[in-house]
Amino acid sequence: MGINELVTMMVQTTFMNRDVAPMMFSRLFALLICALVMTGCATAPAPGDRDAVADFEEINDPFEPTNRGVFTVNRALDRLALKPAATVYRKGLPEFVQDRIGDILANLRSPVIFLNDVLQGEGVRAAHTLMRFVINSTLGLGGFMDMATAMDIEGHDEDFGQTLAVWGVPEGPFMMLPVFGPSNPRDTVGLVVDFLTDPLSIWAVNTDREYASFARAGVQAVDARSDTLDLLDDVEKSSLDFYAAIRSLYRQRRADAISNGEGSANFPAPGLSQSPLGPVLDDNEELSRSAFR
């Protein structure tokens, strides 16, 4: 089965029946990936060990050994190519040029964002995206200047992975994709659909100008990496298990994006691990405080 048929099939599965599709979808994927990476599946704990089983399900990373291998390769690629390029981009280019590149990339992304605003039934956000695209493509000289933000029509991001989430498709197990980085079956489908629905890539494919897609993807990757230079250095420096920290951060960032930034306060909190509300300050807290005084 080629990747194209596979994607078509998965998308059809998703659209077919909203109740059954999510389950079929994740099963199909689990099967497929297991077939692909037979050697790299983590051993599930014995069913009797309840704590270990709870852990295994919470982490939801059955392909962890393979994922860690891919992560090591990705980090090497990052060190060799992406990070140096992003550093030169951030430190070597004038800010004005970086801003123009960022604005052009954002404008090129607008059609995909608009499509997903609509698919998620977000009327106001869709209208904003459309207005931004029209304003920035005309007044903004073909996306060169973000005039819409200056008019207080601020941009946001959307992608098909988020749309699937809004439709109720579960994320599935964690996956570390080669080159593309942290993901999951749902977001991987999202990535493919975003590419297939993007006007620039459709144009590039139809006119045998694939290089345009590659060039844009390259610039996009460097631009995005340059935004996370400090952040990722920080995480790498302060974490004990960089892979586990990245896995957690990726999921949290996606959950935040899916809720359009509205769900961030619903975390389980220190003090009460099971409840989303109500950590109680530990009794020892006051003691430890007075001990320092």
Next chain:
Amino acid sequence: MILNLSSYRSLTGYFLGAFLAFATLPALAGVEEGSEKFVRSLADKAVHSLTTADTPRLERIKRFRELFRESFAVTSVGKFVLGRNWRRASDDEKKEYLTLFEDLMVVTYVDRFQRYAGEALKVTKSRAENDNIATVFSEIQRPGGIKPIRVDWRIGTNGTIYKILDVIVEGTSMSNTLRSDFGSIVRRQGGKVAGLITALREKTEALKAEAQ
């Protein structure tokens, strides 16, 4: 008909008003207000102790440690981060773990606080989660028209003291990320907290050596 409808409306309005008054008044006077005040004063203190020019890094770390101890719920967060492994640890392990945890937090957070201590922190709203916890939503303003950074502070109180239980930056929770990170180490060390303590010790020693 029209009269009936309007009187119905005003009745609804009356009940709604009464309900809102009862629902919001106690909360407003309580944990939210105190937590907002706490976050604001924390930001002021951070600016005061961290942005003074050419303070040597070791001195900055020392000052930050004081600020950290009085405003961060080290024990509560440390316990949460360890999750159910807390129960498995011996008393000595708990003690050493909490000390190392504080070290790691101080050395890694001093630079993050430093980076933003000069920018204005704007409290946008707050929400009481229960009698002892509130979430304070804030934005750190960035220069040059860059989008502000969303930072939510989860604050716990026992009525007299206020302490940070979690910092949620752009939707990513510090406590939950640490919990995944540390949990993974314990698991890979065969469920032994001692393995985590060794890893923590190595990490903090490396970071301290770098700070010299």
